[in-house]
Amino acid sequence: MTKNVRTRIAPSPTGFLHLGTARTALYSWAFARHHGGRFVLRIEDTDVERETEGAVEQIVASMRWLGLDYDEGPIYQMQRLARYHEVVEQMIAAGTAYRCWCTPAELDAMREAQRTRGQKTRYDGRWRPAPGKLLPAPPADVRPVVRFANPPTGAVSWNDLVKGPISISNEEIDDLIILRPAPAGASGDAAAFGIPTYNFAVVVDDMDMRITHVYRGDEHINNTPWQINIFRVIAGEGAELPQYGHCPIILGDDGLKLSKRRGAVSVTAYQEAGYLPEAMLNYLARLGWSHGDDELFGREQLVRWFDGSHLAKSPAQWDPAKLAWVNAHHLRQADDGRLARLVQEELDRRGLGGAPGADELERLSRAAALFKDRCSTLVELADWASILFADVRPAEADLATFVNDAVRPALRTLRDRLAELPTWDKSTIAAAMKESLAAHQVKMPQLAPAVRVIVCGRAQTPSIDAVLALFPRETVLSRLRSA
Secondary structure (H helix, E strand, O other): OOOOOEEEEOOOOOOOOEHHHHHHHHHHHHHHHHOOOEEEEEEOOOOOOOOOOOHHHHHHHHHHHHOOOOOEEEEEHHHHHHHHHHHHHHHHHHOOEEEEOOOHHHHHHHHHHHHHOOOOOOOOOOOOOOOOOOOOOOOOOOOOEEEEOOOOOOEEEEEEOOOEEEEEEHHHOOOOEEEEOOOOOOOHHHHHHOEEOHHHHHHHHHHHOOOOEEEEEHHHHHHHHHHHHHHHHHHOOOOOOOEEEEEOOEEOOOOOEOOHHHOOOEHHHHHHOOOOHHHHHHHHHHOOEOOOOOOOOOHHHHHHHOOOOOEOOOOEEOOHHHHHHHHHHHHHHOOHHHHHHHHHHHHHHOOOOOOOOHHHHHHHHHHHHHHHHHOOOHHHHHHHHHOOOOOOOOOHHHHHHHOOOOOHHHHHHHHHHHHHOOOOOHHHHHHHHHHHHHHHOOOHHHHHHHHHHHHHOOOOOOOHHHHHOOOOHHHHHHHHHOO
16 A cells, blocks of 8 residues: 555444444454554444444444454544534535525425426525525524535546446435534534534544545445545545445345344344354455455454455345354364353353352363364353253153163162262273173163263263263262162
8 A cells, every 4th residue: 555544433323333334344444454554433423312322332342342453532423513513614615515494394395396296306405505596584493404515517436445436426416414403402512513414524534534445335325425525625626535445235144134123233142142253253254255265264364365355246145054154163263261261251141150260260161172062152162061050951852762771770880980989080980981881781872871861961962971070070970869
């Protein structure tokens, strides 16, 4: 790159961090890190009526969980109202913006008349100043908005980082509202200056923060001509614009736009469901970007590879099975001590687990090493670990199938041998099982499933001697007595 790269993510605090926003945050972060640039977190909080309490904290926590560290911010738009007002006044003085006193009823009537005539509905410019045009006196009982005087002719063109060349005629867009009166009850700068609209504030912010590259969802394509036109009148015709890249939407597994009505769409939901952050980063990155045939990679590899190329132009489809596969891979690669701490947190949420401490974490670490190959999520791993702490209730069908009169004598002998062991570990437990098999002429495929069902509550586990070694000896003896 020939200039210092500066990217940003600018979520609105109206809820949790959405998966689509997380993906564009990831692309913006990776692009900045790849080029040694800066990544900015900006909070677009001017929609005060839709703001959700605690949303900013949730957004920051989700980004921290994903490892998307930012270099500047959070920067709040509501703390920059004086700056927006300053720019608006400069635009009004320059003739590139003007006040409009149309009431909502007048705008409705305007649109209805246009629909009746078969025209596209748009603001008709009735308050836009023009040479020789006589404007009516402003009504005293109406609070005006400020509109951008969009160029009436020509076209706005840019080379999109994702979609390639795009051009939209200025005749397709009207004079956008850039400042509106604050809602009733507002105070301070909001009451005095009004509230900037998204398409205006984002331009001032990107200009002031020297943003060079903007990755965002392709629902913003229609906003881009306004933003480019506003940028040019504020910064000057020769000013260098940010480069825009519009990423296609994410479709749910039903082929429709990803929606909370049809499944989890927030980063927080997947964190709570037991997915690892490196797996979510891996999966989100591949959901619209590729590096050859590489499917599985880590954070450092992504930063090395992500130069902004190879972004898909078509919508990506969310695939829960693929995400589970990716997560299972990263689960197998994860450090067992780290997994032990995460599993302990999950067990604590369930009211399970032993006394916290190094010994308990060491036991959970061994459990993680033994069980993680069978799991796709931390929740599943915690399900396995829970058998060490919670009472198990074997299914009646399993008891009838595996715990029968042929194997019960061997179970009693095994219990006695286990009680006498000088040490409690995998090798001594294995020896006790061999002695029990020999004493009663039964086979391991008879004894092992019975022990699994009674002690673990399930007929399938990893090597039974390794599993039993995870339990306190008295827990195993107590459960075997029930047979």
